Amino acid sequence: MEAFDSLIYGFGIALQPGNIMYVFIGVLAGTIIGMLPGLGPISALALMIPITFSMDPASGLILMAGVYYGAIFGGSTSSILLNAPGVAGTVATSFDGYPLARQGKAGKALALAAYASFIGGTVSVIGLMLIAPSLASVAVSFGPAEYFALMVLGLTAVVSLSDKSLVKGLMAAVLGVMISIVGLDRQTGTERYTLDMLELVQGIDFLVVALGIFALGEVFAMLLAGDNGSHQRQKIGSLKLSRSEAKEIAGPVTRGSVLGFFVGVLPGAGATIASFLAYGMEKRIARDGDSFGKGNPKGVAAPESANNAACGGSFVPLLTLGVPGSGSTAVLLGALLVMGVTPGPLMLEQRPDVFWGVIASMYVGNIFLLLLNLPLIPLMARILEIPRPLLLSLIVLFCMIGVYGLKFSSFDLYLLLIFGILGLLMKLYGFPSAPLILALILGDLMEENMRRALQISNGDWMTFVNKPISLTLLIIAFLSLFLPMIIKPIRRRFAGKRQQPA
Amino acid sequence: MGRISSNQIIALIMAAFSVAYLIGAYNIPAFPIPRPIDSDLIPKVLGFSMLVLSVILFFQRDKGEERDAAAQDTEETARHRRRVIEVLVTIVAVGVYAAVLRSAGFVLASALLVGGLAWFYGFRRIFWNIGVSIGVPLALYLIMTRGMDIFLPPGILPI
Numbered sequence: 001m002e003a004f005d006s007l008i009y010g011f012g013i014a015l016q017p018g019n020i021m022y023v024f025i026g027v028l029a030g031t032i033i034g035m036l037p038g039l040g041p042i043s044a045l046a047l048m049i050p051i052t053f054s055m056d057p058a059s060g061l062i063l064m065a066g067v068y069y070g071a072i073f074g075g076s077t078s079s080i081l082l083n084a085p086g087v088a089g090t091v092a093t094s095f096d097g098y099p100l101a102r103q104g105k106a107g108k109a110l111a112l113a114a115y116a117s118f119i120g121g122t123v124s125v126i127g128l129m130l131i132a133p134s135l136a137s138v139a140v141s142f143g144p145a146e147y148f149a150l151m152v153l154g155l156t157a158v159v160s161l162s163d164k165s166l167v168k169g170l171m172a173a174v175l176g177v178m179i180s181i182v183g184l185d186r187q188t189g190t191e192r193y194t195l196d197m198l199e200l201v202q203g204i205d206f207l208v209v210a211l212g213i214f215a216l217g218e219v220f221a222m223l224l225a226g227d228n229g230s231h232q233r234q235k236i237g238s239l240k241l242s243r244s245e246a247k248e249i250a251g252p253v254t255r256g257s258v259l260g261f262f263v264g265v266l267p268g269a270g271a272t273i274a275s276f277l278a279y280g281m282e283k284r285i286a287r288d289g290d291s292f293g294k295g296n297p298k299g300v301a302a303p304e305s306a307n308n309a310a311c312g313g314s315f316v317p318l319l320t321l322g323v324p325g326s327g328s329t330a331v332l333l334g335a336l337l338v339m340g341v342t343p344g345p346l347m348l349e350q351r352p353d354v355f356w357g358v359i360a361s362m363y364v365g366n367i368f369l370l371l372l373n374l375p376l377i378p379l380m381a382r383i384l385e386i387p388r389p390l391l392l393s394l395i396v397l398f399c400m401i402g403v404y405g406l407k408f409s410s411f412d413l414y415l416l417l418i419f420g421i422l423g424l425l426m427k428l429y430g431f432p433s434a435p436l437i438l439a440l441i442l443g444d445l446m447e448e449n450m451r452r453a454l455q456i457s458n459g460d461w462m463t464f465v466n467k468p469i470s471l472t473l474l475i476i477a478f479l480s481l482f483l484p485m486i487i488k489p490i491r492r493r494f495a496g497k498r499q500q501p502a
Numbered sequence: 503m504g505r506i507s508s509n510q511i512i513a514l515i516m517a518a519f520s521v522a523y524l525i526g527a528y529n530i531p532a533f534p535i536p537r538p539i540d541s542d543l544i545p546k547v548l549g550f551s552m553l554v555l556s557v558i559l560f561f562q563r564d565k566g567e568e569r570d571a572a573a574q575d576t577e578e579t580a581r582h583r584r585r586v587i588e589v590l591v592t593i594v595a596v597g598v599y600a601a602v603l604r605s606a607g608f609v610l611a612s613a614l615l616v617g618g619l620a621w622f623y624g625f626r627r628i629f630w631n632i633g634v635s636i637g638v639p640l641a642l643y644l645i646m647t648r649g650m651d652i653f654l655p656p657g658i659l660p661i
Contacts (some may be wrong), residue, residue, distance in 0.1 A: 165560060171516065171555045178523065178548050188533040190541040193526055216596070222624070242628065342577045385610060389623030390634060394614045395594065400612075401642060405652055415601035417593060424589070429512055447544050451537075459538030 007129060007271070010356030014364050018061050023361050026066020026367045033067070034074025040438070041089075043215045045331040046207045047402045049338060057339040058354045062361040064335055068328060069121060069311045069362070070340060072271055073369055075100055076113040076304055077377070087305040089271030092279040096292060096299025098306035102161035107237040107377065108245075113304045114373045115241070116253050120305030121366040123257035124264065124312025127392050128319075129359050131254055131265070132348075136320040139345040142434060144452035145463050149473035150323055151446045156477040159435045166485070170432045176439025177446070179204055186444075187451060199411040206440050207406055210327065210418045211399045211435050217423020219392050219399075242401075252282045252434060260306030264313020271307040271314075271326075278306035312362060319343050319355060323442075327434055330441035513560035524549035559569055588623060597621055607657015612639035 013019060026048075033044040044067050053058035075090035079096035091112060100109040142150070159169035182193045183203030191322045194200040241249075254279035263274035283292040283300040292299045314329045322344030324330035336343055341351055348355050403416045427434055457463035527545035578630030599615045606614075625631055646652040 071570035165562070167555055167559050169554065171559070174548055174552050176543075176556065177551075181544060181548075185541040188537070188541050190531060190533065192541060192545060193523075220589050220592065223592065224585050226585050253587055322564070329516075387620075387625050390620045391617075392623060393619035394634075394638060396596065396619060397612055397639065400596070400615075401646075403604070404654075405646070408605055408653060412599045413596070413603070417596045417600070417620050420596070421593065429508060450544075452540055454538040457538075 006133075006352065006356045009352065010358075010360030011363075012364040013058055013353055013357035014062065014360035019059055019361060022059050022063040023066045023365045024368055024372075025181055026063040027070040027365050029371060030067035030070020030072075031074035031369070031373065032079075034071030035077045035424050037172070040075065040214060041068050041328045042331055043398075043402070044068075044071045044209050045210075045328060045335065046210055047398060049207065049331075049335050052335055052339060055334070055339070057341045057351065060339050061336060061341075061354055061358050062342060064332055065315075066365045066368075067359060068332065069308060069365060072311050073113070073117045074375065077110060080109045080113065080300070087240035089275055089310070090303070091277040092303035093270065093300055095279065096294070096296050096308070097215060099293070099295035100300065103297070104237050107239040108241065108297070109300050110377045111239040111241055111374065112245075112249060114370055114377075116249065116256070116301040117303035117308040118366055119253050119307035120257040120260055121312060121362065121369065123254075123305075124261045124309040125239075125359060125362040125366065126262070126263045127265075128312050128315055128362070132316050132320050132355075132359075135316060136345045136348045139321050142321070142345070142469070144449040144456065144465070145467050145470040146473065147321075147323070148446055148449040148453055148462060149470040149477070150321065150443045151449065153441055153473045153477040153480070154317075154323060154438055154445075155435065156481045159318070159432075160480045166481070168429075172426065172433065173435040173439040177443035179209060180440045180443030181447065186448065197345055197411075200408060201445075204415060205406055205412070206330065206437070208403050208415050209419050209440055210331060211402050212419025213423035213437065214327075215395060216397045216416060216420030217427060218432075219395050220420060220424040221427045222388075223390060224428075233450040239377065245297060249297055251284075252278075252298045252302040253305040255281065256302040256305035257309045260309030261313040263306070264310030265316045271306075271310045271328075274306040274313075275303035276312035276424050278302040294344055306478050307494045309358065315358070315362075319347060319358070320345060322347075323445075324438070325439075326438040333441070360427065453476075463487060472479075509562065513556045516559070517556035520549050520553035523552065542554060545572060580634050592619060603656060603657075604655045607659050608654040609636075609639045609659055610657055611641050612642075 014023070029048070030041070030044055033047070034041065040410045045064055048064060048067050052063060055063070055411045072089050076097065077092040079094035080101050088128060097109045097113065099457055100106065133159075155173055157175050159166065169367060180203075182200055184190070184194075185192055191201060201252075258279065259278050260271075260274040261275060263269070279292075279299060279302055282298050283289045286292065286296070286298055288296060288298075314324075314326055317323050318329045318333060322333070324333045333343060341347070341354055370420060399420075404410075406412060423433060425431075426436070453463050454461070463470075464474060524546065527542050527549050530540075530542040530545060532542070533540050595615060595618065599611055603611050613635045616638065617631050620631050620635065643654055647654055
């Protein structure tokens with residue numbers, strides 16, 4: 001009942017005319033940006049930070065949240081129409097969405113994506129509303145040791161769940177922490193790796209790294225792949241779903257929404273993993289699993305509901321623990337800190353307007369997403385017809401503006417270029433970039449909490465294993481990293497044994 | 503003795519980087535008052551971790567190597583070279599943009615960047631190109647400087 005009252009309070013904030021406008025702008029901008037290949041939610045959020053500087057924190061976060069789930073949804077449009085996912089979280093959508101579009105059923109696929117996203121988003125907001133307050137009350141007791149362990153878990157989860165090599169994932173994470181400690185040590189004031197450059201004393205801003213690796217690096221990769229021709233207009237077809245189709249996708253959408261939400265809550269997981277898991281699960285349990293990848297509507301509905309649900313789920317650790325579980329929520333955390341709001345267990349008490357305003361705005365945002373996307377799908381699809389050469393050059397410009405707007409420093413633009421090249425090299429040689437960006441955000445916080453914990457324990461390292469929560473989190477972190485390595489050979493052996501009698 | 507794989511080259515580069523990083527870590531000055539852990543501990547841990555990971559990567563079997571080799575045969579074409587040149591030109595263009603942004607101004611530098619790159623990538627609709635490459639930076643400039651009070655260098659243009 002308390003949650004319901006608080007939600008009513010939240011609606012009072014979210015339904016203020018100004019905030020409704022921000023939700024609308026956020027969702028629209030996010031959808032458009034998410035559609036553009038190369039610009040995902042991280043770039044979209046990063047580009048929006050300068051706009052929120054002077055805004056009221058509740059309105060600022062409402063706008064950013066709109067951009068976030070708009071971008072996740074927008075990515076599905078380019079996945080379905082062009083087989084070019086604008087966002088990693090919608091890659092799984094393209095497996096069946098694009099074949100549907102090739103069959104002249106693009107409208108159906110887009111409508112499926114819109115309905116599934118709406119349901120996924122709504123389920124996740126309900127979950128967020130129910131779980132967040134209780135998790136926050138537990139998290140109040142967290143000390144530096146627990147926070148350190150939680151961040152280690154977040155990092156190892158991202159590394160272990162990245163589809164590329166574990167060693168390369170770990171190297172990317174170590175590199176991310178290395179970048180994060182450049183600058184003044186906040187506890188001692190000692191300069192580290194500043195190379196006697198004044199511009200590096202304040203450290204390297206995460207936005208420079210994020211835009212470099214995720215946007216500029218992506219442009220380089222697209223150029224190298226030779227993907228700079230313009231796309232032909234796709235026939236959209238009917239947007240209507242039949243009753244049998246709605247019935248068919250009800251199960252996948254429900255399972256995808258619930259799975260997506262819980263995956264989103266886990267630090268390190270997120271929309272991409274949620275969508276792949278939901279897709280894989282449906283493919284396995286469906287009777288017509290063979291038709292997945294050839295235009296099965298369930299193959300669109302499941303990942304779309306999961307990625308939007310994960311988006312809401314990822315707000316749980318962000319708002320209650322102050323720990324981002326993904327690159328996108330890390331950027332959101334950065335934006336909140338700029339606005340003077342520190343998310344964490346006390347946020348519910350200290351800034352209920354922000355907390356409940358955002359949750360209520362998500363309901364409103366989901367409705368906007370549906371209302372906006374269904375009628376505007378044919379119109380918005382035309383954005384994808386922008387000639388690729390022009391689009392790529394504009395993305396380069398947007399990266400430059402986003403970075404230059406930070407400190408108005410040309411030095412940051414050179415750094416952006418360096419990270420763009422790094423992003424390209426990582427992509428070319430199979431290094432996952434998500435561990436790097438998360439390590440970059442968490443690295444500084446991890447070191448700070450670790451040192452604080454050791455300060456409190458007078459340098460006793462056992463403090464991390466003496467506390468039950470911290471110990472549990474560290475064990476899970478260890479298992480998340482090494483369990484797949486142990487399980488794989490066992491599975492292989494079992495599979496070998498099973499094949500032998502045959 | 504087979505040829506060295508791309509992973510092994512990366513491993514060697516990262517190992518050299520780790521050594522340089524560790525030298526930097528050992529040169530971080532100690533804090534005058536004793537503390538449980540000083541500013542140099544984490545960099546040392548990171549440096550050694552990266553070194554160990556580089557060694558593991560060096561000895562790890564490179565699954566993509568065969569595919570890479572096959573891909574390289576087909577990629578050794580004029581089209582591939584053209585793509586590499588496109589990337590290199592973009593890198594140079596971004597570097598030049600960063601160098602001249604203050605003196606030339608946001609609108610002029612951005613228009614040249616967008617228009618020049620789009621043309622170089624093969625966009626030959628000249629009027630569209632000029633319109634977008636001038637229109638977008640100008641609109642952004644006006645929105646950011648007039649509407650949002652964000653400073654962008656005006657440069658040589660009287661705006």
